[in-house]
Amino acid sequence: MDLGTLGFCGVNLLVFTFSVRRNIPLHVWRTNLGSRKWCVGLFFCLTVTASMLAQPASPAEEATRKLALDIFKQLIEINTTDSVGNVTTASDAMKQRFLAAGFPESDIEVLGPNDRKKNIVVRLHGSGKHKPVLLIGHLDVVEARREDWTTDPFQFLEKDGYYYGRGTSDMKDGDAIMSATLIRMKKEGYVPNRDIILAMTADEEGGGSNGVSWLVKNRRELIDAEFVLNHDGGGVLADHGKPLLMEVDATEKLYGDFVLTATNSGGHSSLPRPENAIYELADALTQIQHYQFPFELNNITRAYYERQAKMSTGEHAADLQAMLQTPPDKDAVARLSKDPVDNSTMHTTCVATRLTGGHANNALPQMAQANVNCRIEPGHSLEEIRLTLEKVIGDPKVKVQFRENNDELMDHGSDRHGYVPPAPRKEVFDPLEKVVAAMWPGIPVLPTMSTGATDGVYTNAAGMPTYCVSGEQYDRDDIRAHGKDERIGVESFARGVDFYYLFLKGVTTD
Numbered sequence: 001m002d003l004g005t006l007g008f009c010g011v012n013l014l015v016f017t018f019s020v021r022r023n024i025p026l027h028v029w030r031t032n033l034g035s036r037k038w039c040v041g042l043f044f045c046l047t048v049t050a051s052m053l054a055q056p057a058s059p060a061e062e063a064t065r066k067l068a069l070d071i072f073k074q075l076i077e078i079n080t081t082d083s084v085g086n087v088t089t090a091s092d093a094m095k096q097r098f099l100a101a102g103f104p105e106s107d108i109e110v111l112g113p114n115d116r117k118k119n120i121v122v123r124l125h126g127s128g129k130h131k132p133v134l135l136i137g138h139l140d141v142v143e144a145r146r147e148d149w150t151t152d153p154f155q156f157l158e159k160d161g162y163y164y165g166r167g168t169s170d171m172k173d174g175d176a177i178m179s180a181t182l183i184r185m186k187k188e189g190y191v192p193n194r195d196i197i198l199a200m201t202a203d204e205e206g207g208g209s210n211g212v213s214w215l216v217k218n219r220r221e222l223i224d225a226e227f228v229l230n231h232d233g234g235g236v237l238a239d240h241g242k243p244l245l246m247e248v249d250a251t252e253k254l255y256g257d258f259v260l261t262a263t264n265s266g267g268h269s270s271l272p273r274p275e276n277a278i279y280e281l282a283d284a285l286t287q288i289q290h291y292q293f294p295f296e297l298n299n300i301t302r303a304y305y306e307r308q309a310k311m312s313t314g315e316h317a318a319d320l321q322a323m324l325q326t327p328p329d330k331d332a333v334a335r336l337s338k339d340p341v342d343n344s345t346m347h348t349t350c351v352a353t354r355l356t357g358g359h360a361n362n363a364l365p366q367m368a369q370a371n372v373n374c375r376i377e378p379g380h381s382l383e384e385i386r387l388t389l390e391k392v393i394g395d396p397k398v399k400v401q402f403r404e405n406n407d408e409l410m411d412h413g414s415d416r417h418g419y420v421p422p423a424p425r426k427e428v429f430d431p432l433e434k435v436v437a438a439m440w441p442g443i444p445v446l447p448t449m450s451t452g453a454t455d456g457v458y459t460n461a462a463g464m465p466t467y468c469v470s471g472e473q474y475d476r477d478d479i480r481a482h483g484k485d486e487r488i489g490v491e492s493f494a495r496g497v498d499f500y501y502l503f504l505k506g507v508t509t510d
């Protein structure tokens with residue numbers, strides 16, 4: 001590369017930085033990038049810059065990338081599905097890795113409720129200056145059928161710049177990265193300012209033996225920490241390979257299923273009566289369709305919108321500013337709520353997802369039932385939402401029940417509620433900003449609320465604030481977690497390995 005190229009790139013990066021800071025709304029991935037005329041040059045420069053940044057991997061970085069890749073392949077090829085897989089096999093394999101790297105047996109535990117669902121917990125001792133940090137990752141994966149996939153989901157395959165296999169993006173990549181990072185730290189004799197505990201666990205994707213929940217209930221002392229870093233979320237969001245922003249899921253909504261049931265004595269369909277289970281259920285669902293839960297922001301979503309407001313322009317920026325006022329501007333909230341992501345960020349949502357009813361074409365229905373899936377803002381209990389649904393429906397003939405994880409229907413919702421998040425922690429965000437500035441110059445770091453759910457629900461509920469942080473880059477148009485031909489970019493994984501070491505070191509050094 002000559003100096004001219006470097007100079008050209010410098011200018012383009014400045015422009016890029018400027019456009020990120022000034023022109024591009026946070027939700028650029030939902031709109032289109034501005035500054036299109038710079039794109040070709042920018043693409044070239046980002047490619048050059050990326051290779052400049054990626055190239056000088058030190059021998060230690062190279063070794064860690066290789067180790068992470070070995071672990072990655074090994075984990076992908078151990079089937080850890082709920083149906084026929086075995087999480088204990090993966091935990092045992094990781095135990096061997098940690099023993100080989102010099103961790104004493106006393107710092108590694110493989111434990112759980114049954115033989116197939118054992119978790120692994122390993123500890124790297126620190127100076128004890130601060131309370132430990134806990135890293136979590138799930139070892140189980142979603143089911144994958146060979147006939148649905150182009151390749152064997154349980155064979156690790158590198159092809160066209162990607163690694164393929166079930167769990168390559170959710171989340172054996174993260175398990176491998178965290179394990180390799182801890183092993184590198186151990187080998188280097190690194191003494192963090194707090195213990196680093198790594199727990200890799202069962203049944204995040206389903207099944208009845210959630211490992212994080214089990215550890216919190218049964219062995220709290222083993223995983224007790226000041227805060228938690230979960231590799232099952234966050235990361236560098238990109239548009240066709242171009243990094244846009246670093247997302248950190250710093251809180252999440254609570255998941256809840258509710259079942260609406262209308263019943264009737266039924267009868268012959270040639271003699272209809274006014275009371276009809278299907279119509280009653282339909283009316284109830286219409287009420288829910290038109291109900292908007294109240295607008296609310298918490299520490300994390302407020303921080304997210306404050307940063308977004310600074311990066312936006314025009315009407316969108318004005319709406320964000322108006323929405324952030326106390327009290328919020330109702331019209332601005334309504335306009336912003338037209339976007340499904342903003343709507344779900346600012347409100348609890350409940351939506352009908354399944355429907356059954358009737359038993360014969362020529363009979364009045366004796367029963368009609370619907371599932372309503374809710375994503376609940378932090379701080380509200382499942383029972384609170386059940387009572388709200390009852391009130392919104394306003395028809396005592398329609399029963400509203402809470403559906404437990406095991407499908408059992410309960411007349412009373414669980415008191416489980418999402419944990420209201422504290423403000424973004426400096427110990428996490430300061431080092432993160434630094435590493436991001438070095439590895440992805442110019443992209444913003446944004447604390448977000450995940451509208452989905454992870455194992456953070458258990459650690460947050462246990463009073464351990466949880467942040468989803470990952471240095472892997474993923475394209476907004478190529479999210480294949482839970483789907484067929486799941487994959488992660490080769491370069492994304494390698495840089496994710498480099499990132500995690502720098503980040504975790506930053507978090508655990510004063």
Ligand SMILES: [Zn+2]
Pocket residue numbers: 138170171204232
């Ligand atoms: Zn996951």
